[in-house]
Amino acid sequence: MTGRTLLTTNYGLLDREFCIQKINELIGVINRLLDGDYPHVDSRSALEQIVKVFEEDLALLDSVDAADDPNVILEYCRRANINIVKFHPFLGMLIRSSNLRNAFEIYFPLKVISLDVIESEVCVVLSSEWLFSPYTYPTALQELPEFIFIGVPASECQNPLIIPLAGHELGHVVWRRRGAQQAFETTIRAEVISKYQKSWDRFKKTFGIDTDPNRLDSDLFLRRIWLQSYRLALRQLEEVFCDYIGIFLFGSAFLYSFRYLVAPSLGQYRLVNYPSLPSRARYMEHAAQSFGLRDIDGFDIRSFSEKEPALSPNDRFILEMADAVTEALSPELLNLVNRFHGKADSFALGSTDEQRIRDSLRMLVPPCQVRSVSALVNAAWQIRLSLSDWDIQRGTSDERLRAQEKRRILRDLTLKSFEIFEFNKRLEKHATQC
Amino acid sequence: MTSALPDSLALLSLQLALQIDRRLQRRPFDRTVFSKFGRELSQVSGIKTAPRAAFLTSDPMAAEVFSEVIEEISNTTLTTIDDVAAHTGSIVENIERADSLSDDELSKLKAFCLAFHKSMMAQQLPVPYDRENSLDNELRFIG
Numbered sequence: 001m002t003g004r005t006l007l008t009t010n011y012g013l014l015d016r017e018f019c020i021q022k023i024n025e026l027i028g029v030i031n032r033l034l035d036g037d038y039p040h041v042d043s044r045s046a047l048e049q050i051v052k053v054f055e056e057d058l059a060l061l062d063s064v065d066a067a068d069d070p071n072v073i074l075e076y077c078r079r080a081n082i083n084i085v086k087f088h089p090f091l092g093m094l095i096r097s098s099n100l101r102n103a104f105e106i107y108f109p110l111k112v113i114s115l116d117v118i119e120s121e122v123c124v125v126l127s128s129e130w131l132f133s134p135y136t137y138p139t140a141l142q143e144l145p146e147f148i149f150i151g152v153p154a155s156e157c158q159n160p161l162i163i164p165l166a167g168h169e170l171g172h173v174v175w176r177r178r179g180a181q182q183a184f185e186t187t188i189r190a191e192v193i194s195k196y197q198k199s200w201d202r203f204k205k206t207f208g209i210d211t212d213p214n215r216l217d218s219d220l221f222l223r224r225i226w227l228q229s230y231r232l233a234l235r236q237l238e239e240v241f242c243d244y245i246g247i248f249l250f251g252s253a254f255l256y257s258f259r260y261l262v263a264p265s266l267g268q269y270r271l272v273n274y275p276s277l278p279s280r281a282r283y284m285e286h287a288a289q290s291f292g293l294r295d296i297d298g299f300d301i302r303s304f305s306e307k308e309p310a311l312s313p314n315d316r317f318i319l320e321m322a323d324a325v326t327e328a329l330s331p332e333l334l335n336l337v338n339r340f341h342g343k344a345d346s347f348a349l350g351s352t353d354e355q356r357i358r359d360s361l362r363m364l365v366p367p368c369q370v371r372s373v374s375a376l377v378n379a380a381w382q383i384r385l386s387l388s389d390w391d392i393q394r395g396t397s398d399e400r401l402r403a404q405e406k407r408r409i410l411r412d413l414t415l416k417s418f419e420i421f422e423f424n425k426r427l428e429k430h431a432t433q434c
Numbered sequence: 435m436t437s438a439l440p441d442s443l444a445l446l447s448l449q450l451a452l453q454i455d456r457r458l459q460r461r462p463f464d465r466t467v468f469s470k471f472g473r474e475l476s477q478v479s480g481i482k483t484a485p486r487a488a489f490l491t492s493d494p495m496a497a498e499v500f501s502e503v504i505e506e507i508s509n510t511t512l513t514t515i516d517d518v519a520a521h522t523g524s525i526v527e528n529i530e531r532a533d534s535l536s537d538d539e540l541s542k543l544k545a546f547c548l549a550f551h552k553s554m555m556a557q558q559l560p561v562p563y564d565r566e567n568s569l570d571n572e573l574r575f576i577g
Contacts, residue, residue, distance in 0.1 A: 218514045
C-alpha cells in the first residue's frame with residue numbers, strides 16, 4: 001500500500017507504520033548493545049527486559065488494523081512513543097555502565113547495601129553521567145520494578161568517597177517503591193490544607209478569591225491551587241527523606257560527600273522541588289544529631305547558599321506553603337527512616353571499626369578486614385579532612401602536588417579496601433551475587 | 435510528576451477504547467476488557483466502597499487526572515470533588531451494564547477511555563527531564 005493510499009484510507013495507519021519502524025530501530029540498537037561486554041549481569045538483564053517491553057509494544061500496534069478509528073490508532077502510537085522517549089536515557093546509562101571510567105570496586109558494596117535496604121530481589125545499574133549531580137531514576141519503569149539505576153557524575157566515578165550519596169539515591173527507591181511515600185501522603189495532604197487555612201487572609205489577598213476555607217478540599221478550583229503546593233512538598237519531603245536515609249546508612253560521610261559535591265550550590269537558581277539548600281543542610285544536621293552523630297566538624301551549614309527564583313506573588317505563595325509544610329514535617333521523616341530502612345545497618349554499627357581502618361590506611365595498608373562500607377568510607381573521610389596531618393610523600397616539595405598525590409593514594413587504598421570488603425562478604429554469604 | 439495510577443489502568447483504558455470502537459462498527463470485539471477495566475477503575479478510584487472519602491483521601495494528583503479528563507469530555511462544569519466522584523461513578527456503572535449501552539453511550543465511554551489514556555501518558559514524563567524541571571513546569575498556577 002502506498003503512502004498516499006494509507007493516508008486516504010486511515011490516516012492513523014501511517015503513524016502506526018512509523019512507530020513500528022522506530023521500535024524496530026530501537027530493538028536493533030539494543031541487540032547491538034547486547035553484543036557488548038558488561039561487567040555486571042544486571043546491565044545485560046535490563047537490556048533484555050527492555051527488548052521485551054518493545055516487543056509488547058509491537059504486539060499492541062499489530063493488534064490495530066485499517067478498520068479501527070484513527071484516533072484509537074494514534075493513541076496506541078502515543079503509548080509507543082512515550083516508551084521510546086522514556087527508555088532512551090536508560091539505554092544510555094546501560095551502555096555507560098560498561099565503561100572503564102566506572103570504579104567497578106564500588107558496585108558490589110552498593111549492591112549489598114541495596115539488597116539490605118530493599119529486602120527483595122534488586123538489580124543495580126551503576127553508570128557515569130555527564131550531568132554533575134548524582135541521581136537515580138526513581139520513578140522509572142514500572143516495567144522494570146526490581147531495577148535501580150544510579151548515575152554518578154563522570155568526573156567523580158573513581159572517587160569512592162562519594163559513595164555515600166548513593167544512599168540518598170536508594171532512599172528514592174524506598175520512598176517510591178517500598179511504601180514510605182504511601183505511608184506519608186495523607187499526612188502531607190492534611191498539613192498542606194492546614195497551612196492554607198492558617199494563611200487564609202493572605203491567600204484571599206494574593207489570589208483575589210473570597211471564599212470559605214472549609215471548601216479547600218472539595219472545591220476543584222481551590223484544589224488545583226493547593227495541589228501545586230502539595231506536589232512541591234511531596235517532592236521536597238522525598239528529598240529530605242533520602243538525605244536521612246543517606247545519613248542513616250553512612251553517618252558523617254554522607255554529610256561530607258554532600259558538601260563536597262554541592263557546596264555552596266551547583267550554581268543554578270534554587271530548584272523548587274528541593275528544599276532550599278540552607279534548609280536542606282539544616283535538616284541534615286538535625287538528622288545527624290538525632291541519629292547520634294556528635295562530631296561533624298567537616299559539615300557547616302553556612303557553606304550552603306543559593307539564589308531564590310523570582311516568582312509571581314501567586315507562585316511565591318504556593319512555594320512558601322510547600323516550604324512551610326516541609327519544615328513542619330521533616331522531623332517526622334526520621335520515624336519513617338526507622339520504619340523503612342529494611343535490614344540495612346545504621347552507620348553506628350560499624351563505627352567501632354573506623355579507627356582501626358583509619359590507622360591501617362594511614363600506614364598505606366588496606367585493612368585486613370572490612371565488615372562495613374560505612375566504617376571504611378568514614379575512616380577515609382577522616383583522613384581526607386586532615387590531609388595535611390598525613391605524613392606521606394615527603395619527597396614532593398610542592399604542597400599542592402603533594403596533596404594531590406595524597407588524595408590519589410587515599411582513593412586507591414579505599415578502592416582496594418572495597419575489594420577486601422567484597423572478598424569478606426562473598427566468603428560470608430554473597431558468593432554468587434552479581 | 436507522576437501520580438500513583440498504575441500503567442495497567444492506562445493500557446486497559448486504551449484497549450477498551452479499541453473494543454468499543456469495534457463494537458460500534460458491529461465487528462467482533464473482546465467483552466472481557468470491559469469488566470477488567472471496570473474492576474480496576476473501581477479499585478483505583480475507590481468509587482464503590484466510599485465514593486466521597488475515596489476521592490478526598492486518595493492521591494490528590496490521581497483525583498486531578500480524573501477531574502481533567504471528565505472536564506475534557508463532558509459538557510458540564512465541575513466545581514467540586516463530589517462532581518468528579520459522581521461522574522466517575524456513572525462511568526463505572528456504564529461499564530458494568532456495557533451490554534445494554536446505546537451507541538451514544540458507548541461513544542461517550544470511548545471518548546473517556548481515550549482522554550484518560552492521553553492524560554495518564556502525559557503524567558509519564560521522561561524521568562531525567564522531570565528531575566530537571568524548570569520552574570515553569572513545577573509551578574503552573576491556573577488562575
